[in-house]
Amino acid sequence: MQGVDRDHMQxxxxxxxxxxxxxxxxxxxxxxxxxxxxxSRLAYRLHRMWLTPYFRRLTRIGIPAFLLAFTALLxxxxxxxxxxxxxxxxxxxxxxxxxxxxxVKVMTIDGASEPVDKALRxxxxxxxxxxxxxxxxxxxxxxxxxxDAVKDVELRIKPDGVLAARxxxxxxxxxxxxxxxxxxxDDQGQRVASVTERSVRAKxxxxxxxxxxxxxAEAIRLFSAAGPLLPRLRGLQRVGERRWDVVLDRGQRxxxxxxxxxxxxxxxxxxxxxxxxLARDVxxxxxxxxxxxxxRIGINAQNEIRxxxxxxxxDGNGKELPKDEKQG
Numbered sequence: 198m199q200g201v202d203r204d205h206m207q208x209x210x211x212x213x214x215x216x217x218x219x220x221x222x223x224x225x226x227x228x229x230x231x232x233x234x235x236x237s238r239l240a241y242r243l244h245r246m247w248l249t250p251y252f253r254r255l256t257r258i259g260i261p262a263f264l265l266a267f268t269a270l271l272x273x274x275x276x277x278x279x280x281x282x283x284x285x286x287x288x289x290x291x292x293x294x295x296x297x298x299x300x301v302k303v304m305t306i307d308g309a310s311e312p313v314d315k316a317l318r319x320x321x322x323x324x325x326x327x328x329x330x331x332x333x334x335x336x337x338x339x340x341x342x343x344x345d346a347v348k349d350v351e352l353r354i355k356p357d358g359v360l361a362a363r364x365x366x367x368x369x370x371x372x373x374x375x376x377x378x379x380x381x382x383d384d385q386g387q388r389v390a391s392v393t394e395r396s397v398r399a400k401x402x403x404x405x406x407x408x409x410x411x412x413x414a415e416a417i418r419l420f421s422a423a424g425p426l427l428p429r430l431r432g433l434q435r436v437g438e439r440r441w442d443v444v445l446d447r448g449q450r451x452x453x454x455x456x457x458x459x460x461x462x463x464x465x466x467x468x469x470x471x472x473x474x475l476a477r478d479v480x481x482x483x484x485x486x487x488x489x490x491x492x493r494i495g496i497n498a499q500n501e502i503r504x505x506x507x508x509x510x511x512d513g514n515g516k517e518l519p520k521d522e523k524q525g
Contacts, residue, residue, distance in 0.1 A: 302326045302358040309364040345388045374405040386413035406435030418459050452483045
């Protein structure tokens with residue numbers, strides 16, 4: 198074709214090649230139907246359910262948790278497996294609790310008397326040495342505070358295996374005599390301990406009567422106001438759970454009012470300093486009427502007056518003596 202002029206080739210179309218003998222034209226494959234892009238109804242509903250937060254949490258957390266719980270319950274349904282698991286856990290816990298750094302070996306007590314010290318050691322829930330996990334400090338402190346003689350206590354386990362207790366005991370300031378015996382009270386009226394007789398703590402002032410412990414604060418003020426009467430003071434007696442009587446030696450008694458008892462006693466002390474009233478034969482001084490104190494003279498003074506008047510004499514109980522005794 199090199200020698201052929203290109204201008205002469207324009208408009209020339211080549212003839213188709215005749216098919217070979219026995220050759221068949223291949224058939225075109227049938228066209229596939231186009232896929233519908235719309236999802237199925239089931240796929241649409243599942244997709245909408247998946248978009249729900251509750252359904253997602255149920256699928257991701259609820260179902261796996263249920264399967265795990267079901268498997269665990271199925272495994273624990275056997276008694277031997279449960280016993281083996283419990284024994285293994287108990288052994289692990291005991292192995293940790295009984296390690297050397299958790300053991301309490303000794304107990305030290307500061308600020309306690311010998312009886313309180315002995316009581317505190319007996320209140321330990323375990324015998325030493327013991328694990329600190331076996332000692333409940335809060336419960337032990339509550340039990341110790343139930344002792345009458347203990348006002349406060351501090352418990353602490355030191356790193357070297359020492360249970361340290363710091364005790365603050367109640368200090369007795371008075372004795373309280375009642376129908377059941379004699380008890381020592383602190384400045385708040387709390388019981389400290391019992392005594393068999395007053396001579397055990399003879400230096401402590403004495404109060405008596407039912408309900409006297411509840412008015413201990415007023416009794417302390419009366420003892421402080423007694424001043425010059427303290428050497429003669431035998432004690433205070435609660436009357437009717439509402440007022441006090443001051444009991445002196447020689448059988449003298451001062452009746453105080455229910456209100457303003459301290460002020461009334463101070464007035465009597467001032468009167469006694471001026472008139473020396475209590476040095477006379479006076480058995481009772483009644484101060485219940487704040488406007489007018491009343492004094493009751495003793496039996497001897499009464500007999501002297503009755504003798505001058507020619508009246509029968511009186512005995513120690515205020516009764517008239519028989520005729521023969523009067524003449525004697």
